Amino acid sequence: MNGTTLVPADLFRQCRATAFERGLEAALEQLAAEFAPERTVGHGGRAMLPEPLLARFADAAVTGTYPTDTGALALAGTGLADPADEADWSWRIGVAWVRVGAVERFTRTATDRLSRRRIGGNPTITLPLVRAAVGDVAAALGQAVGLLDAAVSAAEPPPALVEAEIGQALRTSWKFFGASGYVVDTASDTGQAITLLSDVYSIGFGGGR
């Protein structure tokens, strides 16, 4: 890979853990510490980061703020070139690790809620179909982690399947919140932020113009 930012593989794994334990902002700050600002740009010259990190750009124009369960991310146009054009995928791979941790955190919040709620007198989390869906989430995330690990070992970008698996896990977990996850609130805000982060920093994309 030309112009690749070299990042210790363990850092990616640490960022995943940080996203799970402390949320998106802390994990992105940890990851961004290893990158020059211009290397944190995504598709179309956009960046989606905790707002203090946008100060590292000379001309960041904030176009939106997206709350999460632990703070907020800001979306900005940077006017800079997309580093993926130079085949530098490191930042995006790191963000994929962060998103895995964020979805794990999101899922834990959802399953904790299902443990408290009851249907027919039993905790919702004990229902077989609910547990099967939790298993689907775990399997999807497991596959994503496996692909990301393999990519780190091979020093190559992972396949676009990583995006599909993380996205599927997020959508399934989102449904665990029921209608409450459809109301604008912490859960839906966080889900939207993770979704948009994947749009801005997707690794592979099947479409085109």
Add this chain to the structure above:
Amino acid sequence: MSTTHAPEAIRAAVSEHAAEFRKTALATHLGEIAFEDVVRSLDPAILRCSLPPEYNDTPLRIGSAPLYVRRISESVVVQEELAWGDAGLVLAMPWATLATFVIDQMARPQIRETHYTRLAERSEWTFFAVTEPEHGSDPVAMETTIAADGDGLVIDGVKRYVGHGFRGSSGLVFCRKAGTSGPTGLEIAWIDAKTPGFTATELRTIGLRGAGLSELRFDGVRIDPGDVLGGKSSSTRRGLFGATRTFDMLRPGVGAMALGVARAAYDYVRAERRTLRSDEAAAMDRFAERIAGARALIAAAARAVDAQQPCGSLSSAAKLTAVRLAEDVTVASLRLLGPCARLDHPLMDKLRRDAQGFEFMEGMTDIQRQTVAQGYLTNRFWPAPTGPRA
């Protein structure tokens, strides 16, 4: 019952209205225009389209024949077409309420008269309050109570995720007779929203914003005993019975709206991506087949409802199939439109958000799967009669 119209004739009669719906779809979603204002500006023919003939002097027309959208098999075609334009606006229509179906089946004549007069003359909204904050729509756990108090009845409790709740001038509330437990002892009561003790707060949603989801509070709301629906029926023929039958009737409509959103996303991608790679073209062809399949299943379920056959499992299958399709098509569409499609194609972002919402209407997918399985295993899955094909 009025003349039977072929689905394609109904589709053609509604398509211009669907195009009108599309014109305001993004502005209402973004809060730039109020749904209520758009609704009140609509052609009366569409504003009253599902009202009974005696309350509708401006029906839709197919040629010279009036179209009163009273059959579910007609309603699903109208809902699919209009949802192609804007599913949010479909849900903002005063006739888009579960309450109408229950009132038709169970209410005394005076309540029905009040309901339809308000709809026809003032386009007023009606809510149907079932879901509770901590228990969803689990009837066993329902906590909103109705209790005798002097010569009247008093309702206490909280409902959440109720469509039209904050804009409704009246509505139905599902409640439990004080001192009962389990699925029996449930009642449906009609209330006027001006009754002291009733308050409603809008809940902002990520999509389908025309639904007007709300939280309703009942703090000592007094009603007349005659306002309990089906009051002279046996306890097994009211309450939960009414809600179950209503959900069975309405699921094909939810499926139809999801199908309309799926079609809208499909058409959007076709318009934006004139050339596709072979794998992308194959995926789109597969979606076209699934759209046809979902439409056929919805039509079969609707015919079963119209024939008053047991239709719960077929209705569930229709909703389940269409909701999955809407999710798959909208997710794939965003991918096909390229990076940051949510930001660069705001209508597509809205369609994706709308598609997410159908999951929570009239029972989630896992519930539908179980209902379908139960119907299939007990040989009650295929009651659909033959009739006009979609």
